[in-house]
Amino acid sequence: MKIDTLNDIVSLYARWGNVRYSEAITQTEHAVQCARLAERDSAGPSLVLAALLHDIGHLVDLDLKDGHEITDVDTSHETTGGRVLSGVMPVSVRNPIVLHVKAKRWLCSQQKGYFDSLSPASINSLRLQGGPYSDEEAERFSALPGFDDAIALRLWDDIGKIPDWGGDISEFEEILSHYFELLDARATP
Template identity: 35%
Template sequence: MSPLSGAELAELVDGLAGLPYGGEAVDQRTHALQTGWFAACAGADDELLLAAVLHDIGRAKPVRAAYPGLPHEHAGAEFARHRLSERIAWVISAHVPAKRYLVATDRDYAALLSPASVASLRRQGGPMAEPELADFRAQPLAEQAVLVRRWDDSAKDPDGPTLALAGVLSAHQRWAV
């Protein structure tokens, strides 16, 4: 499969508009662009910024259609693996385990979760336990997945700032060269 073009990226992100985000006050597009805004503010490199914006892309209609039956993080990772990069794919695949990791290792983290995120945590397996904790920590990109997870958790404000789509496309263009 060919690399993802800027036009395809814009279509994917725009296609998230109006798509519900599991009981949250924002739609999937706003959530993606808010997550990207947090990534940009933190100084993320272009590839990590793309992973942040696309962490839930497995919920997009064309991605769900291409990878039916997979949890959103795995569908998104497969999409990214074929159209973007292995790094983006791994971070996308690990943003759910990163939540489970943080609940197990940061005593203040669980209190930050929205009610919808608490409910999905139960479906996702709850807090990690050993040896899963050690396995997650040992991954070279684990800290990047944790960053995306924290940005993800902060990106649920209907009045919050968002990264302009032009900023996402600029990051993609710089990264793709």
């Protein structure tokens, strides 16, 4: 699948965003909640967009498999997301997306009590993704560029699972357009 425009992103979410993803909310609700949490914490445009789009790889998998995502196999949705967004989003948006799964592994090994805060679905995906990091792996991860953004995104990802908090396709599209315009304005000399 190739994503070249914001319309391609919106179309993907319009098609598959109402699918629940092992939590009590839909993909679109989760995306909007994460973006709103990033806004609440005064994140910049790149990080708000990363929060909004961090699970786009799940929707790509759904699209490629006609709505049948395999939930007991780690499909590397973070890598898929970073790859499919490369034609439309800058690295400042894609990098936190690519790193957000590794951030969970880091937090589980380095932050006391973090593992206990995870939902059952998140614990299952952690197991499929390799489990908590060793101290050596955690040290290497914490030295990566974008480490802080990846951790922030991961924490919003964990919180943004609130049933009945809302988040529909029109709100998704509004956030996407607004923050993409802000990114574009920053890039224009």
